[in-house]
Amino acid sequence: xxxxxxxxxxxxxxxxxxxxxxxxxxxxxxxxxxxxxxxxxxxxxxxxxxxxxxxxxxxxxxxxxxxxxxxxxxxxxxxxxxxxxxxxxxxxxxxxxxxxxxxxxxxxxxxxxxxxxxxxxxxxxxxxxxxxxxxxxxxxxxxxxxxxxxxxxxxxxxxxxxxxxxxxxxxxxxxxxxxxxxxxxxxxxxxxxxxxxxxxxxxxxxxxxxxxxxxxxxxxxxxxxxxxxxxxxxxxxxxxxxxxxxxxxxxxxxxxxxxxxxxxxxxxxxxxxxxxxxxxxxxxxxxxxxxxxxxxxxxxxxxxxxxxx
Numbered sequence: 001x002x003x004x005x006x007x008x009x010x011x012x013x014x015x016x017x018x019x020x021x022x023x024x025x026x027x028x029x030x031x032x033x034x035x036x037x038x039x040x041x042x043x044x045x046x047x048x049x050x051x052x053x054x055x056x057x058x059x060x061x062x063x064x065x066x067x068x069x070x071x072x073x074x075x076x077x078x079x080x081x082x083x084x085x086x087x088x089x090x091x092x093x094x095x096x097x098x099x100x101x102x103x104x105x106x107x108x109x110x111x112x113x114x115x116x117x118x119x120x121x122x123x124x125x126x127x128x129x130x131x132x133x134x135x136x137x138x139x140x141x142x143x144x145x146x147x148x149x150x151x152x153x154x155x156x157x158x159x160x161x162x163x164x165x166x167x168x169x170x171x172x173x174x175x176x177x178x179x180x181x182x183x184x185x186x187x188x189x190x191x192x193x194x195x196x197x198x199x200x201x202x203x204x205x206x207x208x209x210x211x212x213x214x215x216x217x218x219x220x221x222x223x224x225x226x227x228x229x230x231x232x233x234x235x236x237x238x239x240x241x242x243x244x245x246x247x248x249x250x251x252x253x254x255x256x257x258x259x260x261x262x263x264x265x266x267x268x269x270x271x272x273x274x275x276x277x278x279x280x281x282x283x284x285x286x287x288x289x290x291x292x293x294x295x296x297x298x299x300x301x302x303x304x305x306x307x308x309x
Contacts, residue, residue, distance in 0.1 A: 007264045008257060009142050015256020016155035017217070019249035020210035021233035022240070023162065024082075024203025030179045030243035031199045032094065037105040038085060039207060040230015041112035042078050046208030047129070047221040048116055049077030054130050063132045067150070067212075070130075074208035081112070082204035083197055091193075109227075116223040126222045129215030147216035154209050159249055162202070166245065171198060179243065228282060235289045241299030250300060258288050 024039045053073035057066055089108055093101045120127065135146030144152070166172035177185040178195045186192050214229070215221050236255045240247025262284040292300070 003264065005140070005142050007260050009144065011257030011260035012253060013148050013151050013217070013256070014260060015236075015253035016151055016249070017210050017213050017252070018229075018233050018236045018256055019252025020155060020158060020206045020213070021229060022236040022248035022252050023206045023245060024200075025234050025237040026240070026243055026245060026248040027175075027199045027203045029237070030245075031175065031182075032090075032196055033098070034090060034101050035105065035234070036085075036090075036200075036203075037102070037230065037234075038108040038112060039082075039203065040226035040228075040233065041109045041116075042082050042085075042204050042226070043207040043211050043214075043229060043233075044221070044223060044226030045081050045112060045116060046074040046078035046204070047211035047215050047225065048120060048127075048223075049208070050074035050212050050215065051127060051129060051221065052077075063130060066130065067132070071209065071212055074212050075205045078204040078208035078211070079201045082200040086197055086200040091196075109230075113223050113226070120223065126220035129219055129221050131219055132216060145217070147213075147219070150216050151213040154213060155249075158206055158209055159246075162206070162245065165202075171195070175199060232282070232285055235285055239289060239292050239299055241301040244299065244301045247299055247301035254300065255285055255288060259285050 021039070021043050024042070025036065028034055028036045028039070050070035050073050053070045054066055057069065085108055089104050090101050093104060132146045132149070135144070135149070137144045137146075137149075166175060174185065174190045174195050175198065177188065177190055178192050182192050185195075211221075214225070232255065233252070236252035237248045238251070239254055240249070240251025259281050263281045266280075266284075
């Protein structure tokens with residue numbers, strides 16, 4: 001029990017990262033009802049975009065100067081790929097059966113993995129990600145690593161910016177209208193194609209921020225990192241209620257806390273020590289998803305997807 005505050009903080013940090021990635025899943029699904037399984041790879045390309053900026057900077061550049069530039073680089077790369085995917089891979093299939101864009105998303109995911117591997121042949125093994133100097137920091141019985149400070153600031157700030165954008169801006173209201181009824185929104189003068197592009201771009205930008213947070217937290221990245229992170233982020237989106245932006249972040253936090261606590265404490269149960277290892281963390285994440293879907297199929301906060309039948 002003495003470790004409980006530390007484990008809760010670890011879970012909140014991990015869940016915040018899941019939530020940042022899950023926002024992209026839930027925004028795109030809420031508007032075009034597409035599960036963009038390439039979103040995990042967009043997250044991964046954001047991490048390599050940040051690394052590329054770091055490698056291009058002059059030697060001796062401090063992280064306090066480099067970090068804003070790395071975030072910008074990550075966002076530019078991720079948004080460019082997401083917008084390109086929407087325009088050339090998904091838009092031509094918008095009126096096709098739902099299986100077609102789903103297969104396309106899986107193919108795009110594999111293509112992005114191979115493209116990054118070709119650009120960074122050494123990415124087959126983990127690439128070292130630059131770290132912020134200093135720390136760790138003690139707050140009572142809780143220790144926060146230096147790499148986690150970025151996530152502590154970025155996650156709530158990102159959610160505040162997104163909430164303001166969706167609720168207070170004209171484009172945000174257009175996104176809500178398109179999610180509720182795209183045909184009526186188009187008749188009312190909303191450019192639905194533009195709204196869809198913005199949804200892809202926003203989701204990619206938040207994934208890029210999450211990618212930088214991942215690199216700072218774990219100190220390394222690789223070209224396969226997007227697969228399992230993407231699955232967990234999709235799980236978080238479903239847990240919170242697919243199509244629900246706030247539910248995506250809450251689902252991510254719930255998933256992160258549950259995964260951390262399960263890994264930390266299940267091993268202490270007699271006869272369960274083999275189920276508490278880090279390798280079982282992914283299993284417990286999907287066990288939680290199954291339980292939620294059994295007892296509350298609409299997710300924790302409920303779906304926000306209009307019935308377009």
